[in-house]
Amino acid sequence: MTTIYLIRHSVRIKMSELEYNTSQDRLILNEKIILSPLGEERAKILADEEELQNIDKVYCSNCVRTLQTAKYLMEKQNLKCTIDDRLDERRTGIPNDKEFPNWFELQYLDENFKTVGGESQLDVRNRFSEVIKEVLDNYKDKRICIFSHAYAITFYILKYCKLEHVSKEKFTIKFKDKIVMDRGINAPEVFKLTFDGDNLYDIELLDFDDLDYNFGV
Numbered sequence: 001m002t003t004i005y006l007i008r009h010s011v012r013i014k015m016s017e018l019e020y021n022t023s024q025d026r027l028i029l030n031e032k033i034i035l036s037p038l039g040e041e042r043a044k045i046l047a048d049e050e051e052l053q054n055i056d057k058v059y060c061s062n063c064v065r066t067l068q069t070a071k072y073l074m075e076k077q078n079l080k081c082t083i084d085d086r087l088d089e090r091r092t093g094i095p096n097d098k099e100f101p102n103w104f105e106l107q108y109l110d111e112n113f114k115t116v117g118g119e120s121q122l123d124v125r126n127r128f129s130e131v132i133k134e135v136l137d138n139y140k141d142k143r144i145c146i147f148s149h150a151y152a153i154t155f156y157i158l159k160y161c162k163l164e165h166v167s168k169e170k171f172t173i174k175f176k177d178k179i180v181m182d183r184g185i186n187a188p189e190v191f192k193l194t195f196d197g198d199n200l201y202d203i204e205l206l207d208f209d210d211l212d213y214n215f216g217v
Contacts, residue, residue, distance in 0.1 A: 001141065001194050001195065002135075002139060002140055002141055002142060002143075002144070002194070003142075003143045003144065003192065003193070003195075004144045004145075004146060004192075004193045005055075005143075005145045005146065005190055005191070005193075005206075006148060006153045006157070006190070006193060007069065007070075007145055007146065007147045007148070007188055007189070007190050007191075008147075008148065008149060008150050008153055008185060008186070008187060008189035009035070009063070009065040009066045009068070009069040009147060009149065009188060010043040010046065010065070010068070010069045010187050010188045011035060011036050011038045011042055011214060012033050012034065012035055012036060012065050012187070013033065013034050013036045013039075031062060031088075033065055034064055034068060035065050035069065039065070039068070039069070040068070042188060042211060043068065043069045043072050043188065044072045045210055045211055046069070046073065046188050046208075046211065047072035047073040047076050048076070049208055051190075051192075051206060051208075052073060052145065052190075053077070054077075054143060055073065055077055055079060055143050055144070055145050056139060056143050056144060057079070057082070057139055057143075057144045057145070058070055058073065058074055058079045058080070058082070058144075058145045058146075058147070059081065059082045059084055059087060059131065059144065059145070059146045059147065060082070060083050060084070060087065060146075060147045060148075061083070061084070061087035061088045061089070061147065061148050061152070062083055062084070062085035062087075062088050063088060063089065063149070066087075066148060066149070067081065067083070067147070069147055069188055070145065070147045084131055086128060086131050087128060087131055087146060087148045088148075088149070088152065089148075089149035089150075089151055089152050090118070090121075090123075090149075090151040090152060090155065091117070092115065092118050092119075093114060093115035093116050093117035093118020093119070094118070095115070104166075104168055105166050105167060107121055107151075108121065108154075108158070108163060108166045109163075109166065111125075121155045121158070124151065124152050124155045125155045125158070125159055128148075128155070128156040129156065129159065131146070132146075132156070133198070136195055136198055150185045150189070153189075154171065154173075157175075157180075157191060157193075157203060158173070160175060160200050160203065161173045161175045161180060162174045162175075168184070169184050170182070170183055170184055171183070171185070175202070175203045180203055180204065181205050184213075186211070186214060187214060188211070189205075190205070190206040190208075191203060191204070191206070192205075192206055
């Protein structure tokens with residue numbers, strides 16, 4: 001069995017605390033968003049969780065906040081990290097909140113929905129799946145941590161799961177009639193995927209007693 005932990009980054013700095021005076025495009029600015037002091041503390045706690053010891057390989061998206069979340073686990077276990085932009089968050093494109101006020105739910109309910117210059121759920125899932133396939137080919141029977149983002153991770157697991165409810169406050173997701181998730185997204189958040197060869201055997205959302213749920217982070 002190969003175990004892959006899909007880990008959403010820790011608490012990032014609030015966008016309301018930032019003012020930009022730069023010509024850099026939106027994608028580059030998104031890649032540079034850092035963790036808040038609380039996010040750093042929660043990343044340290046995550047690195048000490050018993051479940052996440054004896055890791056063989058670490059992957060991160062091409063974003064500062066995922067590497068900042070992973071660095072404590074990497075240091076503790078003397079691991080190197082592969083940066084792969086196929087693990088990046090969904091590219092949102094041109095905002096269209098007025099045209100589609102229900103855009104958040106719609107991106108989950110319609111896998112092909114996207115804005116101009118943006119990506120759909122299916123687009124993200126396809127690139128994310130490429131990385132998972134390479135991991136399964138190269139690290140059979142190993143334990144892998146992949147640090148990524150809320151949309152990217154949830155879009156990927158919907159390849160295997162059934163979405164029964166979605167809102168900004170709560171997701172209800174099932175795998176083989178088992179409820180995997182029935183709340184909002186935490187930061188950090190850890191999904192444990194167990195593969196038998198290329199086949200997903202089980203998926204579990206891990207809750208840690210020392211990492212309380214923080215809605216809206």
